[in-house]
Amino acid sequence: xxxxxxxxxxxxxxxxxSEKLRxxxxxxxxxxxxxxxxxxxxxxQFNVSRITVRRAIANLVNxxxxxxxxxxxVFVKDRKKVTRSLSNPLIFxxxxxxxxxxxxxxxxxxxxxxxxxxxxxxxxxLEEGTPQVYCQKKIILADRNxxxxxxxxxxxxxxxxxxxxxxxxxxxxxxxxxxVSIERVETIVECTHATHEVSEFLDIPLGAPLLVNRYVxxxxxxxxxxxxxxxxxxxxxxxxxxxxxxxTTVQAGKETPENR
Numbered sequence: 705x706x707x708x709x710x711x712x713x714x715x716x717x718x719x720x721x722s723e724k725l726r727x728x729x730x731x732x733x734x735x736x737x738x739x740x741x742x743x744x745x746x747x748x749q750f751n752v753s754r755i756t757v758r759r760a761i762a763n764l765v766n767x768x769x770x771x772x773x774x775x776x777x778v779f780v781k782d783r784k785k786v787t788r789s790l791s792n793p794l795i796f797x798x799x800x801x802x803x804x805x806x807x808x809x810x811x812x813x814x815x816x817x818x819x820x821x822x823x824x825x826x827x828x829x830l831e832e833g834t835p836q837v838y839c840q841k842k843i844i845l846a847d848r849n850x851x852x853x854x855x856x857x858x859x860x861x862x863x864x865x866x867x868x869x870x871x872x873x874x875x876x877x878x879x880x881x882x883x884v885s886i887e888r889v890e891t892i893v894e895c896t897h898a899t900h901e902v903s904e905f906l907d908i909p910l911g912a913p914l915l916v917n918r919y920v921x922x923x924x925x926x927x928x929x930x931x932x933x934x935x936x937x938x939x940x941x942x943x944x945x946x947x948x949x950x951x952t953t954v955q956a957g958k959e960t961p962e963n964r
Contacts, residue, residue: 717756722763734784746752768939786846791946796876812871813841824857827920827931838863850906888922913938
């Protein structure tokens with residue numbers, strides 16, 4: 705059997721093999737859920753050692769393309785992602801998932817009264833030294849699969865009023881249905897890696913890539929009602945944004961206020 709070196713001599717053997725398998729996975733020669741050939745079969749196919757095959761498989765695992773189950777084999781991961789829109793008009797997560805044929809739900813991990821940090825006080829426009837706010841930690845699920853961990857800070861009176869509902873339902877629609885209209889959300893999206901705790905909640909390896917959505921939500925009167933962050937699995941959830949150009953109309957040498 706000819707070695708893959710003849711196919712791609714510019715790469716180390718383990719990379720050449722993993723690149724070949726990656727191409728086959730992305731072209732659906734190996735479908736999601738399908739088992740890859742065994743170590744022995746790959747050794748024969750590419751005429752390489754067991755350690756080279758194991759390094760090639762590790763490359764695929766690190767790219768999030770396969771998952772290895774001890775004693776069972778290596779299987780292609782499902783690459784389907786759900787998309788969270790950050791564009792106007794504001795769409796709640798459950799509505800967003802419904803549009804994609806998915807269902808959204810939560811599993812509340814904790815709902816505690818805590819002393820807010822100076823950063824939380826600033827974001828919620830609370831006086832420094834405010835003694836208490838509610839902090840909710842929850843897992844967000846799409847089609848019952850964990851896709852994100854959300855940590856939300858809620859002013860004390862608001863959290864106390866809706867404590868029961870917030871521990872079983874998504875926060876935006878819960879507030880909105882109770883007359884606390886979410887009019888605006890400021891958000892920053894950046895990257896991080898999974899801590900041990902988050903990796904256990906989301907069933908991912910320690911250090912796996914995450915997308916972090918840090919947010920402050922405002923109700924009428926530009927009053928902040930919640931702030932926090934959502935740490936989402938980069939392999940199952942992505943964010944979409946639509947950008948539109950605002951046209952500025954010039955009248956009598958000055959801009960109109962509508963688009964300033």
